[in-house]
Amino acid sequence: MPDPPRQDPSQYESVNWPDQFNVSQKRWRVNRKTVCPPLPVRWLALHCASEGCSDGPSGDVVGLRADMDALPIEEETGARWASTIKGVMHACGHDGHTAMLLGSARELAQTREFNGTAVVVFQPAEEGGGGGKAMLDDGLMDRFGIDEIYAMHTEPALAIGQFATTIGPFGASVDSFKIRIDGKGAHGAEPQDGIDPLVVGANILLALQTIVSRNVHPRQCAVVTVGWLNAGKAGNVIPPFAEMGGTTRTFDPIVRNLIEARVFAIAEKVAEAYGGESHRQLQAHVPAIGQSRS
Amino acid sequence: MPDPPRQDPSQYESVNWPDQFNVSQKRWRVNRKTVCPPLPVRWLALHCASEGCSDGPSGDVVGLRADMDALPIEEETGARWASTIKGVMHACGHDGHTAMLLGSARELAQTREFNGTAVVVFQPAEEGGGGGKAMLDDGLMDRFGIDEIYAMHTEPALAIGQFATTIGPFGASVDSFKIRIDGKGAHGAEPQDGIDPLVVGANILLALQTIVSRNVHPRQCAVVTVGWLNAGKAGNVIPPFAEMGGTTRTFDPIVRNLIEARVFAIAEKVAEAYGGESHRQLQAHVPAIGQSRS
Structure with a gap:
C-alpha cells in the first residue's frame, strides 16, 4: 500500500486513497467528514446510482465497508509492503481490506454492472477506537439510505479462495x-x-x-x-x-x-x-x- | 551527618568520617583496606591499647561495629539531616549508627577509661552487599585478635532509652x-x-x-x-x-x-x-x- 499505517485515527492519510486510485470518477461522489467530536475520526464514502448517478437513490442501496487502521505492533515480517512507521503495523490485514474495497470500487465504477446504489465505506478506528459506532451515530445509514451493508475480515485460518459466514454474531x-x-x-x-x-x-x-x-x-x-x-x-x-x-x-x-x-x-x-x-x-x-x- | 549517603559501596566517603571527627589521635591507628575484590568494599578500624597503645594487644580485644551504607529510597522526611543525594537515603538509620560509633570512639579516645583494646569497625555494604562477610573473609577478627564484637541497630519500635537483646539469632x-x-x-x-x-x-x-x-x-x-x-x-x-x-x-x-x-x-x-x-x-x-x- 502506498500509505503508511496510522494508529491515531485523526491522522488518516488513508482517506485519500480512493482519490489516489482514481476511482472517484464523475459518477461517484466523495464524502469526507469528521464525526462525533471529540473523537476525531473521519470516514469516506463513495456512492453511485446506476441510472445517471443522481443525488436521489434508485433501487436498493447496498453498502460495502472496510477498515483502515493499524495496531501498536512492531512489524517484523520483512514483507515488501511492511509498515514504514516504527511500532505501528497493519497487523490484522486492514491494508488488505482497504485494497480489496478500493479494487471493488474501481471495478464497480468501471463496469457499472450493478443496479441501485453502491456505498463504499472506509471505516477508521476499528481497533478499539469505536469508529463503527461513530459512523452510525453520525447517521451513515440514513445519510445514504443504506438498505444492507456488508463487511468482511481476513482470516488466515481459512484456505485461499474460501470464506465463512453465519447468521447471528x-x-x-x-x-x-x-x-x-x-x-x-x-x-x-x-x-x-x-x-x-x-x-x-x-x-x-x-x-x-x-x-x-x-x-x-x-x-x-x-x-x-x-x-x-x-x-x-x-x-x-x-x-x-x-x-x-x-x-x-x-x-x-x-x-x-x-x-x-x-x-x-x-x-x-x-x-x-x-x-x-x-x-x-x-x-x-x-x-x-x-x-x-x- | 556531613557526608551524603552512598549506596554503591565503592564510593564511601564515610571511611573518612573518623578523621573528620578528630578521633584519630595518636593513640589510635587507622586502617583502611579494600577487601575481597571484586567486591570493592572498604572498612576502617581504630584500635587502642590502654597501656601506651603498643602494637601488641594488652588485655581483651573488644570490637564495636556500625554499618554505613544507604538504601535506594527517595527521602521525603524533610529532616535537617535529610539525604542530599536523590534516590538514596540512610533509611535504616545507618547515619545514626555511624554517628553513635564515632561518638563512642571519641569518648574512648579522650577518656581512655577502659582496659584492653577497643577495635572500632565501620562496616560497608550491610544492605545486601555482603560487607560483613567480606570483612570476615578478609581476616578482620584475626587481624586484630578480636575476642568479642558488638553491634547494634536502631529500632523505632522501642522507647527512647530502651534497648533489647537476646541470646541466639x-x-x-x-x-x-x-x-x-x-x-x-x-x-x-x-x-x-x-x-x-x-x-x-x-x-x-x-x-x-x-x-x-x-x-x-x-x-x-x-x-x-x-x-x-x-x-x-x-x-x-x-x-x-x-x-x-x-x-x-x-x-x-x-x-x-x-x-x-x-x-x-x-x-x-x-x-x-x-x-x-x-x-x-x-x-x-x-x-x-x-x-x-x-
Whole structure:
C-alpha cells in the first residue's frame, strides 16, 4: 500500500486513497467528514446510482465497508509492503481490506454492472477506537439510505479462495478493563504491618478465571484475559498498590453484562476480604457484530 | 551527618568520617583496606591499647561495629539531616549508627577509661552487599585478635532509652529470589493457543504463601515476600513470560534451606502443571546473625 499505517485515527492519510486510485470518477461522489467530536475520526464514502448517478437513490442501496487502521505492533515480517512507521503495523490485514474495497470500487465504477446504489465505506478506528459506532451515530445509514451493508475480515485460518459466514454474531464484543488494588505498603520482612496488594491481585486474577468456567453458561462463548499486571519495584518491599488490565469477549449482550458485573464484584470483594480496596475502570468498546437473519 | 549517603559501596566517603571527627589521635591507628575484590568494599578500624597503645594487644580485644551504607529510597522526611543525594537515603538509620560509633570512639579516645583494646569497625555494604562477610573473609577478627564484637541497630519500635537483646539469632537471614515464568504468548481472545504466564504466576505467588503457613514449623520464624511482579503490556495480549522477585527471612539455617527448596519446587512444578517453565535465580545474601551464649 502506498500509505503508511496510522494508529491515531485523526491522522488518516488513508482517506485519500480512493482519490489516489482514481476511482472517484464523475459518477461517484466523495464524502469526507469528521464525526462525533471529540473523537476525531473521519470516514469516506463513495456512492453511485446506476441510472445517471443522481443525488436521489434508485433501487436498493447496498453498502460495502472496510477498515483502515493499524495496531501498536512492531512489524517484523520483512514483507515488501511492511509498515514504514516504527511500532505501528497493519497487523490484522486492514491494508488488505482497504485494497480489496478500493479494487471493488474501481471495478464497480468501471463496469457499472450493478443496479441501485453502491456505498463504499472506509471505516477508521476499528481497533478499539469505536469508529463503527461513530459512523452510525453520525447517521451513515440514513445519510445514504443504506438498505444492507456488508463487511468482511481476513482470516488466515481459512484456505485461499474460501470464506465463512453465519447468521447471528461472529465478531465478539471487545471490552477492556483496568483494576487498581490499593493495599498498604510495608517492609518486606514486616508483612504484618502491610496489606499485600500482590497477594490480593493474584487472588483476583485467578478468581477472574472462574467467571468463564463457573458463571457463564457452558454453551455460551466468553473470554476473560488479564494481559498485564504490574506491582512493586524491589523484592524486599511490599508495594502499596498493584494494577492489572485485560479484555473480555462475548457474543451475547446478557453474557457481556454478566461478565462486567462479575469482574468488578470479584475485584471489589476479594480486595475487601484482605482489607484492601479495588478501583475499577471499564472501557466499553465494541458490542458483538454479526449478520442479521433478514 | 556531613557526608551524603552512598549506596554503591565503592564510593564511601564515610571511611573518612573518623578523621573528620578528630578521633584519630595518636593513640589510635587507622586502617583502611579494600577487601575481597571484586567486591570493592572498604572498612576502617581504630584500635587502642590502654597501656601506651603498643602494637601488641594488652588485655581483651573488644570490637564495636556500625554499618554505613544507604538504601535506594527517595527521602521525603524533610529532616535537617535529610539525604542530599536523590534516590538514596540512610533509611535504616545507618547515619545514626555511624554517628553513635564515632561518638563512642571519641569518648574512648579522650577518656581512655577502659582496659584492653577497643577495635572500632565501620562496616560497608550491610544492605545486601555482603560487607560483613567480606570483612570476615578478609581476616578482620584475626587481624586484630578480636575476642568479642558488638553491634547494634536502631529500632523505632522501642522507647527512647530502651534497648533489647537476646541470646541466639535476632537478625534474620536475607535471601532474595527472582523467578521467570515462560508461558506462550497469544492473542487475548484466543487463550487456547497460549500458556498464560500471568495465571501461572498468580498461582505460584499464592502457593509461595503456603510455605510459611504449611511447611514451616509453627514455632519457627519465617517470611516469604514477593515484592514485585511484572508481566505484559497490553490488556488484549497474553504475554509470553512473567517475572517476579522477592525476599525470604529466617533465623534457623534448616528453615532457610527448607524455604529455598520450597520456593523453587513450587515455581517449577506449578509452571509445569500449566505447561510452562520457570527459571529461577537465587541471590543468597546474609545468614541470620545473633548473639552467642558464651
